[in-house]
Amino acid sequence: MSDIAEKTIDRNTADLLKQVADFEGKFKGAFNIRSNGGCLGRKSSENIKIESKADNPGLDIYIAPNTKGETVFIPACVTAPGFDDLVYNDFHVGEGAYVTIVAGCGIHTETGEPARHNGIHRFLLAKGSRVLYVEKHVGTGSDDTQKIIDPVTECFLDEDSYLEMDTSQLGGVSKSTRNTKAALKDRATLVIKERLLTDRDETAETHFSVELNGVDSGVNLMSRSVARGHSHQAYQSVIIGNNKCHGHSECDAIIAENGKVDATPELYANSGDAELIHEAAIGKIAGEQIMKLRTLGLTQEEAEAAIVEGFLA
Amino acid sequence: MLEIKNITFEADGSRKILDDISLTIPDGKLICLTGPNGGGKTTLAKVMAGVLTQTSGQIILNGQDISSLDPTERAKAGVAFAFQQPVRFKGISIRKLLSLAAGRALSDEELKAALENVGMVAEQYMERQVDTHLSGGEIKRIEIASVLLRDAKVAIFDEPEAGIDLWSFNNLIRVFEEIRDSRKCSLVIISHQERILSIADEIITIQNGKLGLSGTRDSIFPRLICKNDCTDRGICRMEAAQ
């Protein structure tokens, strides 16, 4: 099997792959490129086996125990107007494996019916494994066409495992419902960093639901978002502490122009030893932040751009 | 030279915070503004920097009327201002903020020098965020560093001593003296701090929004009374005599 895709990759798809998975004509490591429901290329490695599912569209990705430092790329693209992509990918991470999983999704359409990608990802982390999961979502092409991305992420963290999910959607996705669920066993840790930018009439809904079942399990949920234009975002986080555990969620949103954001944090402590914290702040860019940057010679627009860029970095 | 001519500032449309203030900041001098809390020093500094707009009066920089310039234009004209209460930013690193202040991406060497000026070890700070994780003294020093990086004609520092440890403070005094000696820009330092007052070329007091005493350091300094509300670092806070 070769490092490069078996089928030719058109320009739009290559651009999307670059944006969501840093694709530069090839991937270093195991990969599978999904495009309009088909496969443009796949490669397993010695430690990471990628197999098609028998029953559903999608993949089983098996990461061998104690695999160290490898990266697997599972990007998906939709470039056909009207295409409704549904995929189930399961990541089976072996005991003690330390890996990075890059699994973004990009949609490019210029004309036509709404295009949609619905990726259902399950992460099964065995004892002591550590995963960095990077998920970027982008929409490109004409703003007049609907581009819908509805990711579902389910995470099962066994004892002493660690999952960090860096998820971002920084423009061009018209509509998005993002559902993330996790269940943690003893001493498992989940870190989620979410970055969202919506503009025009875009909408983004985010739901997080985390069950802290194990003793000393912990979650840290950090969401930063910017809602511009007439866009609307809804953020819901549910943290359930069923044991001695610690949960922290933080939702920071900047609203600009006519953007709207709702945030509903929910904390449930079902154990006397659960420590759960939620912080939320929604508001315009602070006037004094803009003022400080203007006194350094930036214009109003430059100051706003620098603040937003930093905030979403 | 910065000339403040008959500056009046009214809050809420009527209450006079600054009342007909006129003064001149000559080139290459270190001027200390002092006076009781609430006297109007910060308000005057903000009017000079364009952060607040005066109700009436004029501000002239090297012959150019800058009264109606907005803060961006004011900064470009050469006025720099270190806030009394520094602003925090989620997601902006010290490297980024100081590069914005300098108007270009700073090299590691330049950053190191800029941070050392304010008594900070660059390696520990360059990539840190200018957010709530910095202590009061740390953010204050970053604020000062941001202004020292401006190529200013007039640099205004609003109570630079606040929250700063003695070692960094000594450093800062040295930096202020160097700037003064280089005559590169005029310094306006709002301060109650004896050590800063003692290096001033001129001292100006402001109380109740009005100009009080003003003159050379040697003529004003003895007339300021220490009310002995010294801070825990033994730094003496001065209050202007009525």
Ligand SMILES: Nc1ncnc2c1ncn2[C@@H]1O[C@H](COP(=O)(O)OP(=O)(O)O)[C@@H](O)[C@H]1O
């Ligand atoms: N934005 C504002 N609106 C109304 N009053 C203000 C505002 N800012 C400051 N003041 C008032 O103006 C007076 C002068 O304040 P300030 O310039 O901060 O004094 P100083 O810096 O000398 O301590 C004080 O009475 C203060 O409460």
Ligand SMILES: [Mg+2]
């Ligand atoms: Mg003040």
